[in-house]
Amino acid sequence: QVQLVESGGGLVQPGGSLRLSCAASGVTFSSYAMNWYRQAPGKERELVAGITRFGGGTNYADSVKGRFTISRDNAKNTVYLQMNSLKPEDTAVYYCHAVPTPWWGQGTQVTVSS
DSSP states (O other): OOEEEEEOOEEEOTTOOEEEEEEEESSOGGGSEEEEEEEOTTSOOEEEEEEOTTSSOEEEOTTTTTTEEEEEETTTTEEEEEEOSOOGGGOEEEEEEEETSSOBOOOEEEEEOO
């Protein structure tokens, strides 16, 4: 059974940092590129960042470039999203997704507020 489990969300002040993790099980993790998405209330789910199977390539939404960094550790079956200089508009539920599969995590809430 494939599972993707996100963690690391929480409440942080503007300008703060969080690191999200997504741990995979039941899957050969290195077989898949991984994406992070987010969905804010009343908005569509949007792609935040992606990373290739072995980490050689990454891509970011314009809104997070220079602030967020995606990385992965295939030995730990985990993908990370380091989020710095957080803004209130980063508030959303963040999801990880294995590409190209129907596998999604349950999401972790990130709230940026003073």
